Structure formats: C-alpha cells, structure tokens
Amino acid sequence: MYGLVDCNNFYASCERVFNPKLVGKPVIVLSNNDGCIIARSQEAKDIGIPMGAPLFKARDLIEKHNVKSFSANFQLYGDMSHRVMNILNSYAPQMEIYSIDEAFLSMDSANIIKDYSDYGVKIRQDILRSTGLPVSIGIAPTKSLAKICNHHAKKKTTSGVFYWNDVKDKNIFLKNLPVKEIWGVGYRTSYKLNELGIYNALQFRDCNEMWLRKNFSVTELRICTELKEIPCLELESNHESKKNIMSSRSFGRPVETLKELEEAVSVYITRGAEKLREQKSLASYVYVSIKTNKFREELPQYFNYIITPTNSPTAYNPDLIKTGLDGLKQIYRPGFKYKKATIMLLGLMPDAEAPLGLFFNNTDYHKKKELMNRFDSLNNQYGREVIKYASNGIKQEWRTKKELCSPRYTTNWEDLLVVR
DNA sequence: TCTGGGGTCCTAGGACCC
DNA sequence: TCTGGGGTCCTAGGACCC
Numbered sequence: 173m174y175g176l177v178d179c180n181n182f183y184a185s186c187e188r189v190f191n192p193k194l195v196g197k198p199v200i201v202l203s204n205n206d207g208c209i210i211a212r213s214q215e216a217k218d219i220g221i222p223m224g225a226p227l228f229k230a231r232d233l234i235e236k237h238n239v240k241s242f243s244a245n246f247q248l249y250g251d252m253s254h255r256v257m258n259i260l261n262s263y264a265p266q267m268e269i270y271s272i273d274e275a276f277l278s279m280d281s282a283n284i285i286k287d288y289s290d291y292g293v294k295i296r297q298d299i300l301r302s303t304g305l306p307v308s309i310g311i312a313p314t315k316s317l318a319k320i321c322n323h324h325a326k327k328k329t330t331s332g333v334f335y336w337n338d339v340k341d342k343n344i345f346l347k348n349l350p351v352k353e354i355w356g357v358g359y360r361t362s363y364k365l366n367e368l369g370i371y372n373a374l375q376f377r378d379c380n381e382m383w384l385r386k387n388f389s390v391t392e393l394r395i396c397t398e399l400k401e402i403p404c405l406e407l408e409s410n411h412e413s414k415k416n417i418m419s420s421r422s423f424g425r426p427v428e429t430l431k432e433l434e435e436a437v438s439v440y441i442t443r444g445a446e447k448l449r450e451q452k453s454l455a456s457y458v459y460v461s462i463k464t465n466k467f468r469e470e471l472p473q474y475f476n477y478i479i480t481p482t483n484s485p486t487a488y489n490p491d492l493i494k495t496g497l498d499g500l501k502q503i504y505r506p507g508f509k510y511k512k513a514t515i516m517l518l519g520l521m522p523d524a525e526a527p528l529g530l531f532f533n534n535t536d537y538h539k540k541k542e543l544m545n546r547f548d549s550l551n552n553q554y555g556r557e558v559i560k561y562a563s564n565g566i567k568q569e570w571r572t573k574k575e576l577c578s579p580r581y582t583t584n585w586e587d588l589l590v591v592r
Numbered sequence: 593t594c595t596g597g598g599g600t601c602c603t604a605g606g607a608c609c610c
Numbered sequence: 611t612c613t614g615g616g617g618t619c620c621t622a623g624g625a626c627c628c
Contacts, residue, residue, distance in 0.1 A: 203596035210596070210628095226595040244596085271599095273628045335611085358626045389602060403604055418598055515596095572596095 173288060173311060174407075175277040176258060176318040177295065180306045180326060181210035182273035186252045187242050190581045190589060198239040202227055204572045205422055206243050232390035243574035251582045255303050263295050268407040276315055276407055292333035312336035315405045320373075321353040345536035346374035346399065348496060355584040356395050373399060413451040413520065420514035423571040426465070427510045433462060434497055435565030440495045440515040442564060445489050446551075449519055449544060454485035456519030458496040462503060465511035477504040477514075485521055487538040489547070492517070493563055555584070561582070 179185060183201040196217035200209050209225050218236050221230050226243070234241065246477045253272045260267055264277035279288060287480055292309040299307050310321030317336050325334035339345045352362040354373055368387065377399035385393050396403040419440040427433060437460055448455055461477030480499035483537065496515055519545055526537060553560050579587035 205596075207595050224596090228594045231594095274628075356626070360625060389625095390604065414599075416599075420597060422596070448609085465595085512596095 173279040173313055174313070174315050174318040174403075175264070175279045175292065175295075175352055176254075176270075176310045176322040177275050177277060177299075177307050178309075178322050179256060179273040179292060179328070180308055181211060181213050181217075182253075182305070183212040183214070183242075183244065183249055183580055186249050187240075187245075187578055188213070188406070189252070190248075190578070192589060194240055196239055199242070200230075200234070200239055201242050201244055202576065203244060204574070205424060206241075206575060207422070210244065214258055219543070234328050241576050243577040245578050245580065246350035247580045247583045248578065249414045252303060252305065256299055256305060256307070259299050259302055260295070261295075263298075265289075266407060269410050276318065278407055279311060287335055289331075289338065291332055292335070296332050307332065309333045309335075310524050314398040314403045316355050316395055317401065320349065320353075321355070343374055343471045346377060347372050349373040351376050354395060354399075356391060361392065364388070400484075413453055414447070414520070415520060417444045417447050417455070417517040417520070418514065419447075420512065421572050422512040425568040425570065427570045428506070428508065430501070430504050430506075432570050433500060433504060433510060434563060435514060435568060436513045436570055437496050437500050438493050438561060438563040438565070439568070440513060441492050442516055442560065443516075444517045445487060445492050445544075446548065448520070448550060449487045451519045452522050452523050455482065455492065455517035456485045456521070457481050457517070458492055459514075459518055460496050460503065461498045461514045462500070462510050463512050464508050465472075469510070471509055472507070474508045474510075478503050479518065481519075485519070485526060486540070487523060489543060489561060491540075493561060497563070515540075 180299065184317050185198055187201065194213075196215065198221070199213040200216050200221060201211040202208065203210045206227060209221060209223060209227060209230060210222050212223065219239075221233055221239065227234075248405060249272060255322060256273075257267075257275060259271055260275050260277060264281070266278035268276040270276055279291070279344055287312045292311055292512075296307055298311055307402075308322055310318045310323065310325050311320040311334070313336065319539065321334045321336050325332055328334075336342075349372055350362075351357050351365050351370060351372060352359075354376065357365070360444045363373070364387075365376065370379060376396060381396065381398065382394060386395055395550060397404045421436075421440065421537040423436065427436070441458065445455075457479050459479045461475065461478060463475040464471065464473050466473065478499040480495050484496045486492060523541075547559060557564070567576045579588055579589075
C-alpha cells in the first residue's frame with residue numbers, strides 16, 4: 173500500500189507559517205524575477221488568480237482583492253521541506269521524496285496495516301503541529317491511485333486523508349475523473365485519448381491493452397495497469413545521482429555585453445558545480461546557451477548553445493568555468509538584448525571512478541579536490557558567495573529581481589523571527 | 593514595462609558491428 | 611544486377627512532472 177503526502181499550497185503555506193496575519197487572506201508566490209505566479213493560497217485560487225500566469229496579467233485581481241505577493245524564497249521552502257520529510261521518515265522508513273512538497277510512503281509496515289486512514293490522520297496532525305503546514309494524504313494500492321486519492325483528499329474531505337478502499341463505487345469514482353487529471357497524462361496525451369474516444373479514467377482502465385500499447389507508449393500501459401490496482405511503479409530510492417545538472421535563470425534586466433554574460437555563466441556554473449560535488453560526481457562536458465526575450469517580438473531574436481568538453485572529468489570550479497566561458501565566446505553575438513543564460517553539466521560520473529593514466533594528473537586532481545572542499549565548507553558556513561571567483565563579477569547588475577522576498581526565517585540568523 | 597527553473601523517461605533513427 | 615538480419619549504443623526531441 174502506498175501513501176502520497178502532499179503539502180497544501182506549499183509555498184503559500186510556508187509564507188503563512190511565519191506571518192500569521194496572512195491566514196485567511198489570498199497569498200501568491202512569484203517565480204524568479206517576480207515574473208509568473210507559481211503558487212497560490214486557497215483564497216487566491218477562489219478569486220480566480222490563474223496558476224503560471226505572468227504577474228502583470230493578474231494585476232487587476234491582485235489589487236482588487238488586496239492579494240499579498242511574495243518573491244520565491246527557496247531557502248525557506250527547502251528548509252521547511254526538510255522538516256516535513258524528516259517527520260514522514262519517522263513514520264515510514266521506506267519513502268520516496270518525489271518533489272519539494274510531496275513524498276510517497278510505503279504503508280506496509282506491520283503497525284500501519286490495521287487502519288490506514290487513522291494512521292494518515294495521525295501523520296497529518298503531527299506535521300501540522302510540528303511545522304504549521306497542512307498536508308493531504310491519499311492511500312491506495314498503487315502510486316497512480318494514491319495520487320488520485322490525494323487529490324480527492326484535498327478537494328473533498330475535511331480530514332485531509334482519503335483511502336482508496338473507502339470508495340463506495342470505484343467504477344463511478346473513475347468515471348467521474350477526466351483522463352487529463354490522471355498522473356502522467358498531460359495535455360498531448362489527453363487530447364489524443366479524447367480523439368480516440370477515451371474521456372475518463374474508467375474507460376482508460378478498461379481499454380484494450382494491445383490497442384493502448386500500439387497507439388501510445390509503455391508509459392500509458394503502466395498507468396492503465398496501475399488503475400487496475402496492479403502496482404507497476406515502485407518506490408524509487410532517492411540516493412541515485414542526477415544524470416544532468418542544470419542551472420538557468422533569466423536576468424533582472426536585458427544584458428548585452430559579453431562581460432556580463434560571462435559573469436552570469438560563471439555564477440551558474442559555480443552553482444552547478446556545488447550540486448555536482450554534493451553528489452560526488454565529475455562532469456565531462458559543459459553546455460552553455462544564451463537567448464533573447466522571445467516575448468519581445470519586435471526585437472532581433474537569437475538563441476544558440478554549445479557543448480564543450482572539459483580536459484578531463486572534473487568538479488573543479490576554474491576548470492568548469494573556463495570550459496563554459498570558452499564555449500560562450502563562440503556563441504556570443506553582439507547587438508542582441510539577452511534575457512537568459514543556461515548551463516548544464518553533462519557526462520557525469522562518480523568521482524570514485526575518476527580515470528587514471530596518461531592524461532589524468534592524479535596529484536593535481538587531489539589538490540583541486542581539497543581546495544573545493546574548503547571552498548564549499550566556507551560557503552556553507554557563512555553563506556553562499558562568501559568566497560567566489562572574480563569572474564562571477566562584483567556588482568552583478570544582471571541578477572534576478574526579488575523585490576518582495578520574505579526573510580529566510582529558518583536558515584539565516586539575521587532573519588530569525590523576533591518575538592516581543 | 594513585466595512572461596520561472598530543474599528535472600526524468602521514452603522513442604525513433606542513425607552509426608556501427610558481425 | 612542482385613544488396614540480410616539482428617544487435618547495441620548514442621542522441622535529439624517529445625512529453626510529462628512539480
């Protein structure tokens with residue numbers, strides 16, 4: 173049996189925990205650059221503020237209803253997420269952290285089996301008491317059904333917990349569920365399913381498997397099987413390393429000079445390299461892309477990318493930065509207003525498998541590794557960019573705008589909440 | 593004026609091998 | 611003139627997720 177725990181309106185709820193004045197009021201959280209709406213409290217949803225929409229398109233609604241807006245404070249959300257996951261882990265040693273605000277639990281430990289719903293309620297209360305965050309829990313024999321139950325728990329129950337076997341008539345339940353709402357069925361697939369006469373989850377569950385496989389992929393076949401209460405998707409361990417590492421951000425204002433692009437690319441590579449070392453990997457290639465603002469159709473447009481190999485697999489900032497900047501010089505063209513740069517570290521391998529031999533300088537490698545260890549621990553202890561490379565720039569005027577950011581209540585001493 | 597960021601998995605098709 | 615069959619590996623692009 174699987175449980176899916178999902179924090180309700182996670183980012184908006186996090187803002188509320190430390191600012192109780194916001195309780196009962198519409199709250200939204202914005203993407204980087206305060207561009208798009210990426211989270212909404214229930215009140216904000218109720219007055220019709222759309223998800224993912226650019227902020228300026230919702231201005232009228234925001235002013236009319238006095239909606240409180242916040243820049244995304246990912247340090248705060250990440251830390252709150254940790255707290256929730258730790259609590260969940262104490263209830264379910266076997267779990268999969270699926271995203272910042274969601275986790276699948278294995279509900280098969282002996283002491284749970286008696287009453288799943290009660291157990292869910294207990295978990296929910298514990299999290300609410302310990303963190304202030306409300307969650308919903310769906311419990312079912314497969315992950316896909318647990319997702320569906322979670323959604324039902326959120327919308328249709330007061331307890332916030334819903335168990336698949338408490339569905340009175342499963343056929344009717346599935347019949348009322350449009351295919352688009354099934355986990356893994358997106359815009360394209362639901363359109364195609366509709367074209368072929370399949371509109372709801374019941375029809376999807378009962379369709380011919382051969383036909384399904386022929387017209388779609390193995391992904392859809394798995395979902396169909398999961399709807400039949402036969403598990404196809406298992407808990408995935410969270411220990412596996414990422415296969416690619418990406419860092420990408422749009423600029424706070426248009427950028428034209430190579431110098432500023434170099435600063436941005438250096439900063440993004442520095443961030444990517446941190447993640448690389450966290451998972452104890454080395455990278456063999458650096459991808460760099462730059463693009464103009466596609467929404468400014470009246471301006472000349474440009475996009476290009478380049479993948480440059482490093483001399484040897486590395487996690488050393490100067491090596492990675494040099495490789496990235498070499499690539500950047502090749503794709504940079506003057507005369508454009510750039511909006512965004514992206515870097516990816518590719519061809520990752522565990523650093524334990526660092527190649528030896530003629531072209532790989534072992535002493536050099538260990539020196540660089542030691543240096544990076546110190547670099548990371550200083551930045552961890554005193555805050556990001558306490559020490560940094562000169563190529564990152566000093567003023568960084570191109571940086572993302574975050575004008576409405578709440579304090580980092582839980583991760584920064586200076587931002588600690590003061591009680592009077 | 594203002595439009596996010598970071599991932600995964602699957603498939604088709606090309607290159608190459610015997 | 612005739613031009614197989616089966617396999618692996620890699621990559622780009624599509625679709626999806628939060």
